[in-house]
Structure formats: C-alpha cells, structure tokens
Amino acid sequence: MTTGDVRTLTVRAAAKINLHLGVGAVRADGYHPIDTVFHAVSLFDDVTAATGEPGSGPVLTLDGSDHVDLVDVPFDRRNLVHAAATRLAREQQRAPDVRVAVHKSIPVAGGLAGGSADAAATLVALDRLWGLDLEDQDLLRVAADLGSDVPFALLGGTARGTGRGEVLQRVDDRSTWWWVLVTSTHGLSTPAVYRRFDELFPTAPARPTPADRVERAIHSGDPVQLARVLHNDLEPAAFDLRPGLAELVSRGEAAGALRGMVSGSGPTCAFLCADADAARAVCSELRETEPARAGDLGADGAVLVTTGPAPGVHQVAYERR
Numbered sequence: 001m002t003t004g005d006v007r008t009l010t011v012r013a014a015a016k017i018n019l020h021l022g023v024g025a026v027r028a029d030g031y032h033p034i035d036t037v038f039h040a041v042s043l044f045d046d047v048t049a050a051t052g053e054p055g056s057g058p059v060l061t062l063d064g065s066d067h068v069d070l071v072d073v074p075f076d077r078r079n080l081v082h083a084a085a086t087r088l089a090r091e092q093q094r095a096p097d098v099r100v101a102v103h104k105s106i107p108v109a110g111g112l113a114g115g116s117a118d119a120a121a122t123l124v125a126l127d128r129l130w131g132l133d134l135e136d137q138d139l140l141r142v143a144a145d146l147g148s149d150v151p152f153a154l155l156g157g158t159a160r161g162t163g164r165g166e167v168l169q170r171v172d173d174r175s176t177w178w179w180v181l182v183t184s185t186h187g188l189s190t191p192a193v194y195r196r197f198d199e200l201f202p203t204a205p206a207r208p209t210p211a212d213r214v215e216r217a218i219h220s221g222d223p224v225q226l227a228r229v230l231h232n233d234l235e236p237a238a239f240d241l242r243p244g245l246a247e248l249v250s251r252g253e254a255a256g257a258l259r260g261m262v263s264g265s266g267p268t269c270a271f272l273c274a275d276a277d278a279a280r281a282v283c284s285e286l287r288e289t290e291p292a293r294a295g296d297l298g299a300d301g302a303v304l305v306t307t308g309p310a311p312g313v314h315q316v317a318y319e320r321r
C-alpha cells in the first residue's frame, strides 16, 4: 500500500492498566512523578480518519459500545482527538481538515486511558492519511505533549513508565495474562484522584515507589507471583472518592481472582486470574452479583474478560481513493 492512495483508514488502540503505580509528591508543574508498569489489554477503541472538506478543520463523531457512556465526552478542542489532529497539522504546517470517527469500547474516565488511546490512534491515522511517515521518536514527542499516557498507547505491550509517565522502556513480557475488568458508567476525574492522593498523603516522598518487583514477577511468567506484587498508590484515593470499590475488589477475590485492584485512577477494577477458565468463572460470578451494586457504581457497567499484553496502535482497515 502506498500511503498517498489512502482515503479512509481505521486504526485501533488498546486500553491500559497499571500493574504498578508508584506516585511521588506533586511537582512544581502540578504533575506527580510516577514509576509505573503500563500493560495494554485487549479492549480497544477504533479511530477512522478520512480526508475532510477544505477549511472544515477537524470534524469529530463518536459512538460507543453499550457499556460506554458518552455523555461527558466533549466534541470540541477539549477532546484529545481534536487536539491531536490540530497539533499534528500545525507541526506539519498543513490544514487540519479531517473527519475522525471514534468508536469507543474503552469506558470514559475509567482509569484505562481511553482518551489517550484515541489521541494515539489519531496521530497514527493522520500520519498515514497525510503520508507524513514520521519517525517513532517524533510521534512519541507529540504524544507526550498531548498527555502523560499517550506515548504508552502508541507503544502498547508492557512498559515501564517514569517521569510523569511519558518516559518509556519496554518490558520483556512473553506471557498471556488473564484479566477481568469491571467498568463503571460513572467515571472518576484523574486530577481529582491525584488531588485526593495529595490530601491523604501530605508527606509522600518525592521519589515514587519503584516498580522493580513487578518487572521481576512479569519475567517469571507466574500469575501467582505477579498477583502478590501488584500495587497502586492511587487506590486509597479512588476508594475514598468512590465507596463500594473496595468491596468490589474483595468480591472479585472471593470469586476466585488471584488479586483485584483499581486500574490507574479508577474506577475500573482489574482482577488478575490464573488462566482463561478462572477468568471466565470470575466474570460470570461478578456478572451475577454486580447488578446489586448498580446504585454505587453506576448501572450498566460491564464485566469483561481481557488478556494482556495487547499490541500498540495498529491499522485494521483502509480504503483507497
């Protein structure tokens, strides 16, 4: 395929969970230093980009799977897809005339970096649609300007993240890990969770807890070892802001998960299971019990079986002019 021929193309990006999230004291720029292990899981958003009318700017349309509530998603420049298109066009000194259709399966404000996935997918889609053929380093730099989790969404797999999450190093991860995700239709705001962290831990050390133990457990390939060391410093803040999450974690563990935890800033919870059968069993049990909690967590949240690591942004369809 020559990129010059492409008129419409669809690019897919994965959700992420954090297998370790060490958070240090807030920096002068308002961000928190983190030491994290990002892990992409098999829950994807699709971004379809097509050449737009001259002078139209980025035109965004959105739809979503049943478990995704789009009510709080902005359609304007506050949307990361819009920001990605505008930013890349400005860098390339070209008009940002593009139509972008986003199909969301990653819950909004769920702690799964769905908005970051969409931004990363948009960068790759436009790189191909516009025939830019940018170097990885250039795409990663633009991604980091858009948000702390956007570079990892490009990369996928499993990776250690430091700085504010944008400095990445791949982790050699040859296993297939089985996860049950419990989403909620009511999101949690990432800045609000970080603010609660500051209130709960006013004496947090400047340096975040290192992710070394999780990296070693990943290399072992043993889910029991990994379950023992999963860690999220934002979990107490998410528990505090969303009563019911702690109980959900206990319920998933009682249902047979090796370990449950809040994903990133929440409210999605991720449950590591021993294998595919265990994941399916935990999923069915949580599906039976979850409606009872609808008032707490928002009706119609989904209970999903996923695996990781999932690939980074990749093209899934194209149509020539």
Ligand code: C5P
Pocket (backbone or CB within 6 Å): 030, 031, 032, 033, 034, 146, 147, 148, 149, 163, 164, 165, 190, 191, 194
């Ligand atoms: O980088 P991003 O725009 O995704 O971050 C959103 C918000 O999350 C930041 O404005 C900040 O409040 C918080 N954040 C943080 N420390 C990080 C990443 C995000 O405090 N490492």
